[in-house]
Amino acid sequence: MSQKSPLSQEPRIVGFLCNWCSYAGADMAGTSRICYPASIRIIRVPCSGRVDPILVAKAFAMGADGVLISGCHPGDCHYVQGNYFTRRRFAVLRSLLDFLGIEKERLRLEWVSATEGQRFAQVVADFRDQLLQLRGAG
Amino acid sequence: MEELVRQKARELLSTRQLECVIGWERASDGLTSRPFFAYTPEEADRLIYDQTCVNSLAKFLVDKRNKNTAIVAKPCDTRAINLLLLEKQIKRERVYIIGVTCAGMREVSFGYMGEKLQAKCLLCPQHNPVVYDFLVGEPVAEEAVRSYEDLAEIDARTHQEREAFWQEHFNRCIRCYACRQACPGCYCQQCFVDQLDPQWVGIRIAPQENHQWNTVRAFHLMGRCIECGECQRVCPVKIPMMLLNRHLLREVESKFSFQPGLSPETPPPLATFKPDEDLGI
Numbered sequence: 001m002s003q004k005s006p007l008s009q010e011p012r013i014v015g016f017l018c019n020w021c022s023y024a025g026a027d028m029a030g031t032s033r034i035c036y037p038a039s040i041r042i043i044r045v046p047c048s049g050r051v052d053p054i055l056v057a058k059a060f061a062m063g064a065d066g067v068l069i070s071g072c073h074p075g076d077c078h079y080v081q082g083n084y085f086t087r088r089r090f091a092v093l094r095s096l097l098d099f100l101g102i103e104k105e106r107l108r109l110e111w112v113s114a115t116e117g118q119r120f121a122q123v124v125a126d127f128r129d130q131l132l133q134l135r136g137a138g
Numbered sequence: 139m140e141e142l143v144r145q146k147a148r149e150l151l152s153t154r155q156l157e158c159v160i161g162w163e164r165a166s167d168g169l170t171s172r173p174f175f176a177y178t179p180e181e182a183d184r185l186i187y188d189q190t191c192v193n194s195l196a197k198f199l200v201d202k203r204n205k206n207t208a209i210v211a212k213p214c215d216t217r218a219i220n221l222l223l224l225e226k227q228i229k230r231e232r233v234y235i236i237g238v239t240c241a242g243m244r245e246v247s248f249g250y251m252g253e254k255l256q257a258k259c260l261l262c263p264q265h266n267p268v269v270y271d272f273l274v275g276e277p278v279a280e281e282a283v284r285s286y287e288d289l290a291e292i293d294a295r296t297h298q299e300r301e302a303f304w305q306e307h308f309n310r311c312i313r314c315y316a317c318r319q320a321c322p323g324c325y326c327q328q329c330f331v332d333q334l335d336p337q338w339v340g341i342r343i344a345p346q347e348n349h350q351w352n353t354v355r356a357f358h359l360m361g362r363c364i365e366c367g368e369c370q371r372v373c374p375v376k377i378p379m380m381l382l383n384r385h386l387l388r389e390v391e392s393k394f395s396f397q398p399g400l401s402p403e404t405p406p407p408l409a410t411f412k413p414d415e416d417l418g419i
Contacts, residue, residue, distance in 0.1 A: 084411035089408055092393070098297075
């Protein structure tokens with residue numbers, strides 16, 4: 001249950017960005033006029049630790065090509081340890097989805113801080129390229 | 139063994155302040171077993187223990203959490219008890235555990251007792267109870283290494299094949315939630331699929347929603363499944379969900395060196411972390 005978008009279309013990426021670092025990082029990319037693919041649909045969450053596996057499962061079930069979870073760098077979490085829990089949960093969730101037939105590469109975890117606008121743009125561009133590649137292969 | 143279980147149950151019911159002894163009795167077909175609650179010493183004579191006692195009884199302890207009870211527990215049931223203790227669902231002092239050793243349960247279908255052991259029992263690493271107050275049966279040697287050979291078949295498939303495989307199974311799902319009802323780890327008062335606001339998963343029985351339910355059900359048992367196999371046994375459409383559970387067990391074992399239900403104290407893998415760990419992300 002993870003129908004990908006048609007070949008003619010841009011891949012659809014759902015991005016869960018934490019309010020304190022990555023969302024501000026995306027904002028920074030915007031205010032710095034850095035271009036990044038429009039493939040990503042951003043959803044702001046209080047912390048990357050808020051990203052319940054249900055949300056990821058739902059995103060894939062509803063036709064997302066990729067899901068990006070992005071939060072503060074380890075050690076920089078606004079809630080001190082939220083992203084450490086995310087990291088563990090992510091590792092297992094990705095392997096479960098892989099076992100279910102959703103390629104590992106389609107779920108991504110990245111640490112982007114509030115100042116890393118450039119990096120955010122890079123992450124999204126890379127992810128999009130990877131999804132296009134995967135689509136070509138599959 | 140059976141006689142010893144009865145004897146102990148009788149003794150407990152006549153000497154202690156106990157609500158009941160939870161065990162198995164012979165079902166009306168004269169062959170299989172069913173859960174049984176013995177409230178009086180006389181009723182204790184109806185208890186049985188043999189290779190048909192496949193039901194997991196641990197979940198009943200959650201319903202009886204405010205009562206003093208005794209339970210006849212197979213090794214997998216004792217692991218479930220450890221899980222419930224760890225997650226603070228039951229109190230140790232309220233439960234008297236009559237641990238029974240287990241050589242595996244046999245395949246039983248309507249009116250016929252198979253020679254073969256249940257598939258889950260063939261893969262089971264645990265033959266002795268991990269927690270008990272009174273042990274029935276001689277302790278047996280345990281296999282040191284766990285085998286995940288049943289997963290190899292899925293591992294060998296491509297992603298497209300895996301997706302097709304699971305899609306075929308999940309499409310059959312009628313979302314009766316029997317898997318959830320039977321699982322000793324699924325004790326939430328309100329399950330996410332029952333919530334209407336927010337509605338996490340639609341109530342429609344369709345591929346999308348079925349996929350979400352089965353994925354998230356498996357994830358919720360990540361590092362918690364104690365392999366009693368009840369979910370798969372009660373599934374009316376025979377979805378092989380133990381494959382998912384066991385895949386996650388393999389993951390937590392390799393990533394976090396954790397096996398659920400072996401201790402009531404070790405924190406569960408997702409409730410803890412190490413700042414510098416490398417999880418191969």
